[in-house]
Amino acid sequence: MAGSNKDIKVAVIGAGALGLVTLKNLLEEGFDATGFERKSYVGGLWKYTLDETTSVLPSTVANISKQRGCYTDFPYPDDTPSLCASSYIDDYLQSYADHFQLRPRIRLNTAIRAIKRDDANNKWHIEVAPTASASDADTETITFDKLILATGTNDKPSVPKIEGMDTFKGQVLHSQTFKKPEDFKDKSVLVVGIGSTAGDSAVALMGHARKIYLAHRHGAYILPRLHNGRSIDHGLTYNLMTVQKLMQRFAPNVATNMFTKFAQKIQDTAFPSIHEHPEWRLSPAPSLRQTFPTVSDELIPGLESGDIVSVPGLKRVTGPNSVQLDAPKEGDEPMKLDDIDVILFCTGYVNDLGMSLLEPRVHPARNTNPAWLALPGSRGKPLARLYRNVFSLDYPDSLAFMGAAAFATPAFQLYDIASMAVAQVWGVEAHNTSTLPPKAEMERHVDEQHAWILEYARTGPVYPQLTKQFEWLAWADEAAGTNVGANLGWGAQGWTFYLRNRRLYKLLTSGVYTPHLYRIFPSEKRKAWPGAREAIERMNQQLEDELKTKKV
Template sequence: MEGGNKNIKVAVIGAGALGLVTLKNLLEEGFDATGFERKSYVGGLWKFTRDDTTSVLPSTIGNISKQRACYTDFPFPDETPSLCASSYIDDYLQSYADHFQLRPRIRFSTAIHAIKHDDDNNKWLIDMSPVGSEASTSTETLAFDKLIIATGSNDKPSMPKIEGVDKFAGHVLHSQAFKDPKDFAGKSVIVVGIGSTAGDTAVSLVGHARKVYLAHRSGAYILPRLKDGRSLDHSLTYNRMAIQKLLQNVAPGMASKMFATFAQKLQDTAFPAIRQHPEWRLFPAPPIHQTFPTITDELVPALESGDIISVPGVRRIIGPNSVELDPTEKDKEPETLDDIDVIVFCTGYINDLGMSLLEPRANPARNTNPEWLALPGSRGKPLARLYRNIFSLDYPDSLAFMGAAAFPTPAFQLYDIASMAVAQIWGVEPHNTSSLPSLAEMNRDVDEKHAWIINFARTGPVYPQLTRQFEWLSWADAAAGTNVETNLGWGLQGWKFYLGNRRLYKLLTGGVYSPHLYRIFDSDKRKKWPGAREAIEHMNQKLEEEHNSKGKNKQT
């Protein structure tokens, strides 16, 4: 299956969850691919470390079940809990690297200093050196035909500018530097933000900090990890996705309203206290179709018990331990807190995506739309010009990014499919059955997508990575050659598959929406995984047995 791909040298920057699957899919298609990682290990942020880098906490629990969070051809072990701690996910990524023999293809402890394009030779020149060495004396430059930057979006912290912060006598830090709640024992801590990281950080401080405040300017949808004893995402099936897609295409306004209604009902059922305590200001929440919900089981009970106190956003610092909060009503004096020892900003990341490593003329965010930046909903983050949130418009045949696309789906699955698509588009005969449209068409597509996301930024915060879920999945399905929509759709091939494989069709469309679905069908493009059907059947059988067992226990 290698064809001419073995003569194409590809550099993959980053060996976290995105870089690993990208490297694996390129090697699978015969590319001469090499990974580069600043750390001494694979897995990126999923390995806890006290080093000055983004990582999970030991207490972090995955927001997505293992059945849906896995890669397309590598399930989690049976003994892994469905909703598992971060250490299990780290173990999974280590096993993935070993299973596909990726470590020998990765240069660890390697710092990338600069990347530029050699136009004369059509190569990417990467300046690098061993971590900890003097770059001026130990830098080497390697040339590659193609480049994929997979450092992700959680690298460079976004710190808001707060008036008077120089007056503060306590400790100010970003959540990236928050490593152990015990470090703040006996302190009064204000956590700034209302996303999942803010919720997890505040909850982790309970029992350690003297006081825990949660400061936020907007509301949020607070959703549980479990519903009726099962992981919330187990209710998602391919059939339900197909119905959502149809509604999105035919009546997008109605689809968004139905999705918001569903989320609201789920929140009200799981956490009725949110409605009973308007002083928490968790509603109204920003539109759920343009932001992600906060996933936590512990935050609302902690608010009810008073272990966490909800307060307005931080307006400014007015003394060594004094914080002035946003006024809750017009012409009303703002509240102040005079006992703050620590401020933890859970305010996300700049969304650099490794673009700053590139020379300016190759940086796809260099000409960020000024209309976007002027809107509060942009939060000052760059909006890169990337086709399908992957391909550079300056060098579409040789420069791509992993981490610049986002919609409500597991990241491991999304970037498995995305990197399969890149491998097919960049491959040469006999695999060059996928291609990019003309540059003019790609620019029109990006312009239209940017207008769409700018419109969202007028009404509230929005992630610059946000893209249309179903449109993107249809494109990726065709580009990667997964044949999912062909075999499970309503066309001739879909009917043939249904009539010839009714039991399997029902399982694939009505069972848990498994990532293995994208490796089950034969294709003249990407590699099929022979174990996909067995893995899907095993997963659904195990879940059914667990559900029946819980039902019997309830009855007794």
């Protein structure tokens, strides 16, 4: 067994937002970690590219404010807009890689050919090459003790099988390859989907496409990025999270209803015309317990102006440029469109998470529950058996995934904490006390998690990565050693912190729920970030000053 973390070689596959923070947190704990990235740059989808890999559009604007969408110990620059364009996020990720000196530990332009498990020696053999099509002579095999797949969720497109598609003579593409809206000048485009990507794509086509149809089978809550002059996520505080946690534990239906009414109020205030246009079929929307709202400032104005037309879901293709849609409501005749030049699928991704790189025998979703796949809400996506949606049940001491957990929180924060937890669990330093439970207990937990998500899939679409937010955060807080729950809870440590630091306590619990909260407290497992308190105070003061200015 390794005597210290520096003796443990860890491979991190992917150098996007999830891979960068994972690599950084492993290096911070002293691991001998190496990142691998098939592209020539870090930052993943946040760098706009014209190739056929997933990337943002130049017009993409973040759905999360910079105050809540940053990493735990690296704020955005002060001059970055609160709700910024994608180019700012790319700049932020490049700065993150430079600040923490990650680039020397990342192998760019490196394709992963295969990952093989060596059970006899408890190792992982990774076959890498300069390109995916490189010859065997150019392939190199590197051996690691541990492996983290951080390729993210937006890699392999999910495209539904549509009857008659082979008869369509127009262009068919997935949002992954939708890069230049101007290329669709004077085209009639059928956008399939109702999520944030579908909304952004339809809006981006305005002023270019001749007609824009938005085809969807269910409704959605449409939320603006701003509410009462501030980002809608600035109203979330640690106290509010605590109340929500208690309600979800003791009165889950009441908690869901309150959250839904809150979202409904924001939607109706921003877009009152929604209820004047039932033909848009945005209501009823799936429960916010299992799906995320669509965030768009311009989708509803586009529908109001007629630049975007809401139509029922795509049922089949009936000719070179014609499609049949679902009936608008029960008893109606199916709708038909005879002028479609382009079908743009904004239907998400398979959520492979890099698992297809593994040998089938170690693939965490190799035995996906047939009951899950039989439910319409699963949409045929695999359901992996992962403890806490992070650790492989077969090899929890050496195989983990970033991107397999999801709930309503910024991804940068979530996977910063998740990778901190992995670093603690896998560490062998004297200060490390995080451990995983026995295999039987982990199996039981996964069974319960899958039973929970299957219930949601019976009533509508659900993300396979969905997990119980507050239960997961409590586990990650303990495993990562962030000490947040202890210091802001109601135990002796919490009361002691409150009595000694009342002003700071109030700021942490009533101010904006910032990721820096997870770096402010030292613990026996990890050091605090010295700049956490200053960053939290400065950020809250800046937001307070901005509100005062707007009121004047």
